[in-house]
Amino acid sequence: MLKRFWPLLVIAGALAAFFAVGGPKYITLDALRDNQEFLKTFVNDHFFVAVIGFTALYASLTAISVPGASLLSIFGGFLFGLTTGTITVVIGATIGATLLFLAARYVFGESLAAKAGPFMKKFEKGLKENELSYLFILRLVPLFPFFIVNIVPALFDVKVRNYVLATFFGIIPGSLVYVSVGNGIGDALNAGQDVPLAGLMTRPAVIFPILGLIALSMIPVLYKKLSAKTT
Numbered sequence: 362m363l364k365r366f367w368p369l370l371v372i373a374g375a376l377a378a379f380f381a382v383g384g385p386k387y388i389t390l391d392a393l394r395d396n397q398e399f400l401k402t403f404v405n406d407h408f409f410v411a412v413i414g415f416t417a418l419y420a421s422l423t424a425i426s427v428p429g430a431s432l433l434s435i436f437g438g439f440l441f442g443l444t445t446g447t448i449t450v451v452i453g454a455t456i457g458a459t460l461l462f463l464a465a466r467y468v469f470g471e472s473l474a475a476k477a478g479p480f481m482k483k484f485e486k487g488l489k490e491n492e493l494s495y496l497f498i499l500r501l502v503p504l505f506p507f508f509i510v511n512i513v514p515a516l517f518d519v520k521v522r523n524y525v526l527a528t529f530f531g532i533i534p535g536s537l538v539y540v541s542v543g544n545g546i547g548d549a550l551n552a553g554q555d556v557p558l559a560g561l562m563t564r565p566a567v568i569f570p571i572l573g574l575i576a577l578s579m580i581p582v583l584y585k586k587l588s589a590k591t592t
Contacts, residue, residue, distance in 0.1 A: 368464035375425045388429045390546075393436060404440050412445065416453040423457025424464075426508040430454065431539050438543025446540040447533070454536065455529045458511045462524055465515035488514070493523045500531020 379385075386392060393400075404411040419433055437446035488495045496519070499510045514524055 366468055369468055372425045372461075372464065375421075376427065379422070379425065379427055384427070385429065388427075388432050388436075390432070390435070393439060397439070400440055412441065412449055415440065416449045416456075419450060419453025420456035420460070423454050423507075423511075424460040426461065426511075430507055434536055434539035435543035435546070438540035439546060440543075443537075443540060443544045446544060447537050450536045450540055451529060451533055454507075454532055455525060458507070458528050459521070459525055461508070461511045462515045463521070465512045469516060488517055488519065492519060493527055496523055496527030497531045500527055501534065 415437060419430075419437070422433065423430060434446075434450045437450045440446065441449060496514060499505065499514075
């Protein structure tokens with residue numbers, strides 16, 4: 362029975378090791394400011410190694426649910442620019458989220474979902490009827506912590522393919538916002554200025570396009586409900 366929980370033990374051990382070595386102090390804007398010349402030089406001299414290493418790091422930290430992914434996305438924009446930075450962040454986050462999803466599914470299966478209350482039953486029903494749309498909406502809505510959205514679908518019979526697709530495309534808008542910030546903070550870092558991140562995802566220029574995408578993703582759901590009523 363205990364063998365079933367080995368993924369959780371690995372994640373817990375890796376997370377404990379991350380904090381033990383002082384990992385959080387390296388994912389800060391101060392750390393980026395203090396090491397920007399070294400990091401930029403390394404990226405210029407070893408671009409492909411840096412891209413692969415950053416993607417692997419992002420995936421690893423996402424898989425063990427380390428807080429601060431938004432700051433790591435800013436690092437990606439600062440180091441690689443808008444296009445490459447967004448690609449590395451999205452790929453890294455998708456790989457990490459998928460690994461956590463698979464680990465949660467292996468450990469819990471559908472045991473927790475079977476004991477869930479009425480709300481979760483309604484969620485399960487909607488998820489089964491319009492799996493890809495619901496997963497995409499969960500990724501787009503910036504109300505839920507990223508690691509929660511990584512785990513909850515694992516409690517239900519979600520197809521891995523749909524999970525990966527919804528994660529990859531659903532996190533692009535948010536990732537693009539944070540990578541864009543990272544791509545433009547060089548002058549602010551050099552001047553010792555603060556980079557305002559509070560409420561970033563709820564600013565009108567950000568939230569309105571995301572709401573538009575949510576509305577588009579709801580079209581298949583609404584169409585299916587309307588079709589069911591007319592038949």
